[in-house]
């Protein structure tokens with residue numbers, strides 16, 4: 580849409596031309612605490628004055644990394660206690676997949692249709708939509724895709740499988756929520772055959788779904804958790820996290836089996852510590868649950884009145900608004916944009932529009948956003964769409 584951004588603050592983007600937009604996509608689930616949060620800016624400035632990069636990750640003790648890893652381990656289940664920092668979500672998934680292959684000594688990987696795990700060769704290999712894999716063949720061998728949220732096909736997970744990677748709530752797949760029964764059965768099956776269960780919470784993590792991490796909705800703890808996006812509060816940072824006995828495999832035979840220069844950059848880690856502080860102190864996961872329910876209820880009321888909406892679903896502030904066809908969903912996005920509200924598509928589902936505002940959205944912004952969503956839905960028919 581060609582916006583030239585001059586400033587981003589809280590829930591708003593400001594353009595050079597002087598227009599203000601309410602951001603209901605959060606830089607794609609990054610700005611969970613809003614844009615350019617003062618606590619993050621302060622932490623970054625302080626760290627920039629001390630040191631930037633000093634050495635390949637893991638060689639020296641750098642306080643922002645150590646403190647952040649300890650803080651993450653403190654809020655996660657006991658088994659998820661060893662953190663490896665990366666620069667992005669795709670690298671977090673790369674690390675998790677390599678970890679599983681090396682730990683189990685097995686060749687196969689299982690993923691799910693409709694998933695998105697990133698765009699490096701490894702994470703693209705387990706991304707569940709063939710048009711995004713096809714141009715880059717050959718990718719990793721031995722990857723099998725199972726239908727999302729169906730229990731019977733889980734029997735195809737056997738003892739030759741190193742890992743099963745899944746988003747408990749698919750983002751790019753169109754905000755599809757796995758059922759509790761399915762995820763519990765998946766957990767059971769992975770434990771039975773000794774395959775590692777990787778939860779990709781790059782998009783759903785850090786309070787977005789109304790819990791600090793989406794796995795908490797399901798009572799299922801993965802063997803490996805991958806994170807990124809909102810983690811750095813606007814700076815690039817990701818992580819894969821697992822048990823000590825599993826993570827140890829990357830430090831031996833050969834030593835330094837998986838290294839990164841910039842992963843866990845101290846400035847990003849300082850920003851992440853400040854971000855996590857805000858999320859926890861302001862109880863933003865609860866806020867996401869509360870205002871997410873308000874948005875969903877409002878949209879469901881609109882759905883009953885307007886014929887254009889097929890479904891409304893989501894958890895917390897990870898909401899999908901599904902239309903009957905892609906032309907209507909594009910018209911809706913354009914209609915909202917023309918009224919100063921930014922919402923976005925999902926990569927694998929052209930009929931689903933994602934609604935994911937910052938968790939810090941004020942009550943006034945919430946009202947303004949919901950009013951604009953409703954008006955934009957009502958006006959869909961009259962706009963030309965984006966073609």
Ligand code: PMP
Nearest residue numbers: 667668669695696697750781782
């Ligand atoms: N996993 C999921 C679930 C994602 O939504 C994304 C990004 N949309 C990624 C991985 C890739 O993350 P990144 O862009 O930071 O590499």
